[in-house]
Amino acid sequence: MLNLFNDIKGKARVFGDDINTDQIIQGRYLTLLDYKAMAEHTFEIVRPDFVEIVEQGDIVVAARNFGSGSSREEAPMVLKQVGISCVIAESFARIFYRNAFNIGLPALIVPEITKHVSEGQELHVDLVQGTVLIDETNMELKGSCVPQRMLDLLTAGGAVAWFKQQIS
Template identity: 55%
Template sequence: MRAFSEIITGRAWVLGDNIDTDQIIQGQHLNLLDYEEMAKHALEIPRPEFAQNVKENDIIIAGRNFGGGSSREEAPMILTILGVGCIAAESFARIFYRNAINVGLPVIEIKNATERIVDGQQLTVFLKDGQVKITDTGELIKFMPIPAFMMDILRAGGAIQYYKNHRVN
């Protein structure tokens, strides 16, 4: 697990509405036990070049209902393995949202994110302040900060570490 940072700077990858779990990782790859192997197929259908070209701390920008469909935790996991620093979407499907937090991947909700941010733009996300800065234009976009309980899980480095830190025995 990567060290968690509350300030994330990277390039934007802009996707559309309803990027479902099969667009993130197709069911046919789920029996690959090695996450690194599986990650080569991330976002293969909507952005075949993604897995090759994504860089550490890049930021996915999406429309409504990102991650709808299957409960597969592999979806956010392979994105973190490829280095994705944050996902900003208009809205998230509930299981994906929960899974992302559990694997230590920050997810934020931004209205009309795909209209305000252009593919390839350099961005900085300030999780604590609830702001995204577009480097070129200097524009600031506000968002509702991640709820405190979820931030605690992210700071711990994900749900497993959070569990170990809070274990009663």
């Protein structure tokens, strides 16, 4: 199963520091029960055209403290819903990081990644090694390996699937 996570490919969508959960999905949309309807508002404040340009498999690349603020699981959920295959940031707020793996969205920590990656560049991500290869420049960046606990969650398909495996 792990080979699912050693070559995630996608185009980079680059963001800055402190993209908090209200910037990912605003509080006023949290009463929408349908994730598809909610996801129409992904990154609405910071990048109003995001849902129009995003393509299946795209990778969100961000600077420091991605996903700070609210504990809302809706934040990684809308990213998954619009087709994001992986989020790479220089650092994550802890609740977002945990939530992402819980719902089966890979997250990788790579220091200074926003200095090297530009919008639209094709990336190859290896979660097991914690590396990112930038296609255009052939530059490889080394990040932190994803902890085994988190890889287990991803391999199972998220925390609920992992829980079902544990009890069966």
